[in-house]
Amino acid sequence: MDKKLNELKARLQAELRSVQDSEVLAQIKNKYLGRKGELTNILKEVKNLAAEEKPRLGKLANDIKFELQSLLDKTEKIVSKPSGAGVDFDPTMPGSRREEGHLHPITLVQRDVEEAFAQLGFGIYDGPQLESEFYNFSALNIPADHPARETQDTFWLENHNLLRTHTSNLQVRMLEKYGAPFRGIFPGRVFRYESTDASHDHTFYQLEGLMVDKDISMANLIAVMKSLLSAVFRTKVDVRLRPGFFPFVEPGFELDIKCLVCGGNGCSVCKQSGWVELMPCGMVHPEVLKFGNVDPSVYSGFAFGLGLTRLVMMKYKIDDIRLLESGDLRFLRQF
Amino acid sequence: MYLSLNWVKKWLKLPNGLSAEQLALDFTMSTVEVEKIIQQAKNLENIVVGRVEEITKHPQADKLEVCRVDVGDSSLQIVCGGTNLSKGMLVAVAKVGAKVKWHGEGELVVLTKAKIRGVESYGMIAAASEIGLVDLFPSQSDHEILDLSAFNLKVGQNLSQALELDDTIIDIENKSINHRPDLWGQYGLARELAAIYKINLKPYSRLPIKPQSKDLALKVTVEDTANCYRYMAVGLKNIKIEDSPWWLKKSLEAVGIRPINNIVDVTNYVMYELGQPLHAFDARQIDRQHIFVKGAKKGESFVTLDGKKRKLPEGALMISDQNKYIALAGIMGGQNSEIASDTSQIIIESANFKASSIRRTSMDLGLRTESSARFEKALDPVLAELALQKAVEIIIALNPGAIAASEVIDVSHSPYIVKIIEVSEALINQRFGSPIPTKEIKDILKRLQFGVNHRAGKFVIQVPSWRATKDISIAEDIVEEVARIYGYDNIAPTLPTVVLHEPSYDIASSTARDLRTYLAYAQSYTEVYTYAFTDVGWVPKLGLKLADHIKVKNAVSPEQSYMNLSLLPNLLKKAEENMRWYDHFKIFELQRVFDKNSKGTYHIDQQKNKFLPRQPMMLAGVELSRVSGEEAFLSAKGLIESLRDYFNIDWQSEKIDLPYAALAYQIKYQDLALGEFGILDSKLFDSGPNKVMVAWWQLSFETLLKYINENKSYSALAKFPVIKRDMSIIVGQSVAWQDIESEIYKVSPLIKHLEPFDVFIGEAIGHGKRSIAYHLEFRSEERTLASDEIDDLMKKIISNLQKKFKADLR
Incomplete structure (x- = not known):
């Protein structure tokens, strides 16, 4: 009977939405609340109910009757107004909207992420995209013959310069400039020498983070990432660390988040594992601190690299990375 | 890298009830990422050992036979086209439900009962290629079925069980063990598992090598001691090249290696067990059994055992005899000394080479092998000895009569210390x-x-x-x-407790953020992101020279080989592309450009005396519309005026001549050029029959940042009323509003505001004339103005305009 009553209410609401004149309204009123109306019929059934159910359902039926009555009254007031008094135009025409501009989806997501970090006292910094071998590699403990250089396919320019392969190029630049303690993020454009397809592009966006202070620990890294990612995704996020190797951190980790689509039960997004690989991170390598003129016996810190482009694609369910730099307004006007 | 659970069971006993999935997860959480789990038996489900009992000709097809096959619990009728079919043969029977690859090609398909040319067939007598076993059972022709008669197998048994192909293989991503040379062999992986599960690991067993003769007078001279840390070798004789035994073949199969013969297979087996690559030479081909390790000279070449002639990079580490090269050290052997079917004496090399040397040569040659992949990780020199001993032990076990017939050579120059x-x-x-x-x-x-x-x-x-x-x-x-x-x-997460420090305010990022929002939400511009590689088609159209652009050495394509010197080429390209969909739009981009010819402020290293090219942040926009040139231009001008208020910089605009523009203004502040705006020459756009107007603007964001004035103070609200009047004048068409305006303001400081609201050109007012109507606002800071006072000012304005511009009141 609960179901019947609620269904009745929903049906009435739907019918009232399209009522234009009082004649139709009167018919509806009769259909529901009349002497042989639907509600009246249901109310009659109350007396046949089991004694213990009677009081509760009786009350529910009366409440709904009252609600329906007031809905009808309200509609009556609107309908009974002399039509179009003082209005000589068609109010159902679409509203006139002013032309709107749109921010790029990467800008939108970057703003959200920046805001979350700013609240924890992280500054936002920018730096060169055309970079030297030194800051992109050597200062990050990746010397000339290191195989890690090979795994980051690089666009080379003249004079051993290059297009930065990651936003980590700013780690040492920022430490040189600001020293320790330091807390900052560096969002921006990075490049990899690779051919493009729906899921790879030679150009994408990252957001590097660096925190250096006294006594910074792995426990801190996990906690900060957990809070920040919860803020970014606007929901409580579970994270896990597992070993990952990057020459500029020690220990190094891959950070996974519990799949937000299935809640960790396994689905196609997380390839049935319950976890999604989100970002590499780790405790800043003492060599990197030294390059930044920071004394590793006094300070420690953590660094992480969030894939902004990947986050944007996850958030808006974009299945072709190339759309982001297509400049196609049919795409951009959706944001 | 494949981890074979059957293999590591030689040294440890995994915990009871540990599933492959749990092991993969534990390994991922403690050591390295597992890609996937492969169950060998899974692909051999519903495939059993059968015996061919009866063969009759297929009534409808010449090349097919109808067989009765005993599969233990039943006897199946199967249509088969195998050329080597014979009665009593033991075969692999893929029953209905088995997964097979038709003729060894394409995807796996599930077998169903079928009618083949009118005769029912309940499964298939499989060829090795059809059930994924071609590496273990290479066949002479496509039409040969797998003959298992040589094995002592029970009819009806599952094939995976019968052949012991029941391994579980954990596939580990190679990239994630780049830093772990010890994980490139099964023993190292076993050691890791023992640590994770707190279980015992048996020590690695091998027999010492006992030379029985000195028939092979083996000598080794290491010339390049900087790149060869250890070189061990031993000669063996009385070798008979044959197929390897089944246990060896199936171990190699489990880790994805194709068996070849009983010598090569042993070297591969030991490499997969310990991670130490070995190489076997045919001793006949090595002059006087004297081996040299040295660097290649410029211009030399060498034929590797894959038959390819390779140009050697200078200094590439080579193994040679007195006359010729015999191997590319640590990468691949030579064709001239490889094991042949009649080889009877061999030399086994077990060496340790410098990682970077092998890596460089391998990269220069574009030749990566299982061996080079291991050496470039920096292997433990101790392994060379273990591996040589193990290899000799197995070879002697497989070749009755084989003996070590030389000294065990060990030349060590290891730089490693405890x-x-x-x-x-x-x-x-x-x-x-x-x-x-x-x-x-x-x-x-x-x-x-x-x-x-x-x-x-x-x-x-x-x-x-x-x-x-x-x-x-x-x-x-x-x-x-x-x-x-x-x-x-x-580890329990804990938020850090840190000392607060003064906030540092980065004006660039906060201004960029606000500006983007302003342009999108207040000025209706849509933000686009474009590549850093410039559109080469637009470069010359805008009077830019490719030579002034920074060039990418290894561009993905010729069209993407120059870095942006201006944002406009890409923006205009995007505008062109969007013309297909929209008649009117406004787009902008805020991004760095790259200036080859000027030095920036970022130093290239910590010497701080050399600098990267300048890479200033630029802001640019394009508005495309199908309106008059006047409307298009005024729209861009209006935006520039709004931005002037937004930044609160008192800049000026000055008309300039740009070859690609129909009309252009430069934006200047204190003699410093901040940017420009205008409308493009419409010939630059191929817009079809309907002409488009393209207005553009660009500003140096970096320079703007220096002059942004955030000091705004409020002006007191007016105490006395404003008096409004309108005036309409007719002047010659060449008289500029800007001049009229300044002439009017000169009349009196009481004139506070002027705003044109109507412009008319037409026969009614005479040829070459223009009528302009405008609102005037008068106000005093001290008193309420009287009407006759205003009348006098109006008269004075008219008379001044008449004198100056020959203006008439309309």
């Missing part, structure tokens, strides 16, 4: 964020076979040789070893 690392307990606890029991730390390190001494709050740790080549070198490495086995999940 590595001792001191780590304070305090450091470990600090990095964890909470105290870890001393016993736990010690226990983990011992399980990983580190030598551990603990005294006075400090661990003195000896790194095992297989971790000491590059992987473990500092205290932080020890922290990682303890933490990964302890389990990162067991």
